[in-house]
Amino acid sequence: MLKSSRLGAYAFLAPSLLCLALIIGYPLVSAVSASLYRWNLMSGLHRWHGIGNYISILTDPATGQVAVVTVIYTVLSVVLELALGFGLALLIRQGLARKLMGFPLMRAILCLPVVIAPLIWAFYFRSIYSPQFGFFNIVLGWLGLSAVPWVNSPALALYSLVIADVWQWTPFMFAVILAGLLTLPGDVTEAARVDGASFRQILWRIELPLLQPVLLVAVLLRLIDALKNIDLFIVITQGGPGTSTEILNFYAFSTSFQDFQVGRGAALALIVFVIIMVLVMLLLASMRRFSRAESKA
């Protein structure tokens, strides 16, 4: 019985597993093999290079700059999203808890940016940042201030992209944290309040520790997504000015499809892959711990 039921399970799983093995397994193997060649699609050069691509990436002085840009972009975006998302979630929860008019609707409106295609969002911000007719510089003009070269200065461009990322994805953090807050056991906080705990004490001592697993999962999800972001870079800066916004993912893309060095590009893409898979392992581990804690409760 057990054996036949196991067979039954695999009969239903087989189509999906077969499909995934083909469309995930094949490209991964093929990417590894491509990364071992000096391979240029324009010149037709295709020669065995061993781990030469990896060595040249690791020894290239430009790589350090790419790493710094990638870390600044992802960490800064996610930290800001966490802080703002948390604040917004507390705010909207206040309104929802008091059953104030309009708050359910505002909760929905705040989530709107997440639904818009990141590429379209990138065009929004390219336009908002444009030097003469962009929204920001028009507003600065009204206020009598001088225009700011949002994405045209190497010092500012990366931070302008962080703003665009934060603007779109804070709502994601907000939605997840609010959902977490709303499902916290009300009786515990109520008991603390009766005992005279202040709002701040309840937040730091009770709610934050209870929310910690949700926050960890949300932060890891956003880190993974921020590392994968490419639309902003393709549309707004193309890695420039100079190399000031050359994030690793975009670097892999431009090496492969603008310089047509697919061997080196594949090596870079595999580095992105490994970094993301490490984060995914952390994510899965924290989710498991989380579900175990939940089943105990």
Next chain:
Amino acid sequence: MKLRLLYIVAILSCLIAVLPPLWAFYVSLVVHRPSGGGLGFDNYAEVFSQQAFWGSLWHSFATAMSATVVSVLLGSMAAYGMTRFGRGFNRLALVILAIRMIPSIVLVIPFYLLFRNLGLLDTISGLAVIYLTFSLPFAIWMIRGFFAAIPLDIDEAARIDGASSWTVLWKVIMPIATPAILTTAVLIFCFCWNEFLFALVLTDQNALTFLPLLMRFVPPQGPLYGQIFAGSTIYFIVPIIAIALIRKQLEGSFTAGSVK
């Protein structure tokens, strides 16, 4: 917190959230006529008159729809296999979740090289197959959660009446899970609808979807924002309507999925 302050901050946040799309909507309405500027629907008329716009909308829709249907069907079967035969398949479920997170960049290079050899570049079916790399794992993961919540007694009752597992899945479980599966389908459709990198690299003319089409509205002297935003406004209304339809369901599943 004071009631008034609460409202002010909340409303201000909402305004900030919708500012970029509102700005874009405004830009899409600005017209430059020889007789002088103003607001009007000229950009919309211009975009609507282009064959490529309607073609790309169809390509986006056809690709997203095919990927959605295939992933929901295969995903339901896999989810049934994972929840109905005694074993938990917890580890497999985590592997499937990990697959969903694989960055597109590492897949797009091999697919580009493969499709170039197979002549599958610039086809809707080729692009739809690639969308399965993220939509199928997502479907399995989501539907597995929904199926696990359906009591096994229901299957057993049907089994006693002589139904095979195949019949139980399609005639008993699927109808019960329809709202949840529709939610999953809408989300998958939106992911595919908003996907850019694969579409940019793998389509060109015959299967060009809407988002890579936008890149062609960027001549060297700068993007044609009016037309880009006129098209985008039409484009993003689709996911907004879709999500609005399943909003109640989504908020519910958010709650069910997080801490008790």
